[in-house]
Amino acid sequence: MGVLHGLLSSLFPPQPEPIAELRIGSVALVRGKVVPRDLIESPLTGDRGVYYHYTIETFRQSQVAGLPGDGFWELGDRDEAIAEFYVDDGTGRALVSPHRARVERSAAALPSPVDLRIVGRRAHQLIIAPGDTVEITAQVESVDDLYDEGRGYRASPRRIGLRAPASGPLRIRPAHLERRAV
Numbered sequence: 001m002g003v004l005h006g007l008l009s010s011l012f013p014p015q016p017e018p019i020a021e022l023r024i025g026s027v028a029l030v031r032g033k034v035v036p037r038d039l040i041e042s043p044l045t046g047d048r049g050v051y052y053h054y055t056i057e058t059f060r061q062s063q064v065a066g067l068p069g070d071g072f073w074e075l076g077d078r079d080e081a082i083a084e085f086y087v088d089d090g091t092g093r094a095l096v097s098p099h100r101a102r103v104e105r106s107a108a109a110l111p112s113p114v115d116l117r118i119v120g121r122r123a124h125q126l127i128i129a130p131g132d133t134v135e136i137t138a139q140v141e142s143v144d145d146l147y148d149e150g151r152g153y154r155a156s157p158r159r160i161g162l163r164a165p166a167s168g169p170l171r172i173r174p175a176h177l178e179r180r181a182v
Contacts, residue, residue, distance in 0.1 A: 019092035019160055022140045027165050031135045031175060032089030034128060037147065040083045042125060045114060049129035050085040051103060051172075053111070054078065059120040073122070086148070087136055092160065095145050096136060100164035102171055103128070109174030126174075133176040138162035 016031035034050055042052040056077040062070040082098040103126075105111075111124035128134065143161035151157070164170035 016089070016135060019087070019089050019094050021091070022094070022160055024140055024142050026140050027137065028140050028162075029135060029137050030087055030089060030094060030162065031133065032087040032094075034130055034132045034134055035086040035088050035093065036083075036130045037085050037095070038083045039130075040081050042127060043079060044123060044125055047125070047127050047129070049127040049132075051080075051082040051098075051128035052125065053080040053103065054114070054123060054125040055111070056116070056121065056123045059122075076121075087134060087162070093148070094140075094160040094162050095143055095148070096138070096172075097161060097163040097170070100169045102169040104171060104173045106173055106175070108176050126177075128172075128174055128177065132174060135173045135175050136162055137171040137173075139165040139170075 014029050017028045019030055019032065022028050022030070036050050039048040039050065040052065041048050042054060044052075044054040044056070055075060057073040058076045060071050060074050062072075082101055082103070084098060085096050086093045087096055105126075109126060111126040114123040114125050116123050139162070141161045141163055143159050144157045145159040145161075146157050148157070148159060162170065
């Protein structure tokens with residue numbers, strides 16, 4: 001049953017729901033642009049966004065005699081961080097709680113190479129920045145958000161919140177990232 005469900009889901013993926021039509025308590029798929037609440041800085045490049053993940057690898061030469069140029073890349077360092085942010089689909093804005101979030105890789109969200117200017121070392125980094133488009137699968141809840149600078153002075157602080165469902169992680173899939181030179 002699980003294989004059949006996975007196959008059908010890949011052939012007929014669920015369609016995103018408008019934020020304005022989300023029902024409290026449901027698990028929903030939302031697609032929209034990232035609006036930062038706070039920005040965090042990648043220690044590797046200093047780029048700022050709501051999420052970063054980077055890896056640094058070192059090339060290790062093979063110890064087997066007679067095989068020049070043979071070796072492997074060894075992971076030396078990696079780091080990942082995520083901050084709260086909003087997702088806006090044009091019909092509304094929802095606050096994304098990153099607790100138990102899992103950022104999934106896709107063809108639209110491959111880590112970019114970073115030039116370390118050191119022979120035998122390489123790095124890759126993925127940044128989700130303001131304006132990038134993401135798809136989020138999450139539990140819908142109602143939250144009070146006093147810090148939303150996008151709401152009017154007299155508007156209610158009540159907002160839609162997206163959090164990890166009890167059954168698993170909050171899933172974030174970058175759908176379109178602006179290419180940035182690193």
